[in-house]
Amino acid sequence: MSKFSITSNDFKEGEEIPKKFGYKFENESPSILLHNVPEDTKIIALIMDDPDAMAAVGKVWVHWLVFDGDSQNFSQGNSYTSGKNDFGEIGYGGPAPPNGKHTYIFKVYALDTELDLKEGYSKHDLEKAMSGHIIAEAKLTGTFAP
Numbered sequence: 001m002s003k004f005s006i007t008s009n010d011f012k013e014g015e016e017i018p019k020k021f022g023y024k025f026e027n028e029s030p031s032i033l034l035h036n037v038p039e040d041t042k043i044i045a046l047i048m049d050d051p052d053a054m055a056a057v058g059k060v061w062v063h064w065l066v067f068d069g070d071s072q073n074f075s076q077g078n079s080y081t082s083g084k085n086d087f088g089e090i091g092y093g094g095p096a097p098p099n100g101k102h103t104y105i106f107k108v109y110a111l112d113t114e115l116d117l118k119e120g121y122s123k124h125d126l127e128k129a130m131s132g133h134i135i136a137e138a139k140l141t142g143t144f145a146p
Helices: 053-057 123-130
Strands: 005-007 032-035 043-050 061-068 102-111 134-144
Touching: 005 134, 032 102, 043 123, 061 102, 061 123
Parallel strands: none
Antiparallel strands: 005 032, 043 061, 043 102, 102 134
C-alpha cells in the first residue's frame, strides 16, 4: 500500500502559499487533499502552524485546527469540528508573518478513535486527545511572506 500523504491544489510542497490564503488578504483556507488514508481510520485531524513565529512572538503560532470523520480532504466550505487558532478565532486563520518569510506546516493525522472535543478546542486539547491513537501522519509545508 502507498504511504499516507497530503497535497494541495493551491500550492506544491515547499512552495509559496498564494496571497489569497493570507490572514490579511482573503483568509481562505487552501484545499488539503488526503491520499492513501489507512482503512482503519476513524478520524482525520489537521494542525497548521508556524514554527518560525517562535523567534518573533516566542511560540509556535497555531493557524488551523480541524478534525473530521467523513472527509478525504479539507477545503473551503466543508464542515468540520474546528479548534481555536492563536488569533483567538474558531476555524482557519491564514499566514500573517510579522517579519519576513515564514514556513507553515500542515500536519494531518489518521486516528483509530473518535474524538470527544467541542468546537473551540485548543492545540493542547487536540494533541492530548490524539495521544496513543495516531496510526499514520503526513505533512505539507509552504512559505508565505507579507
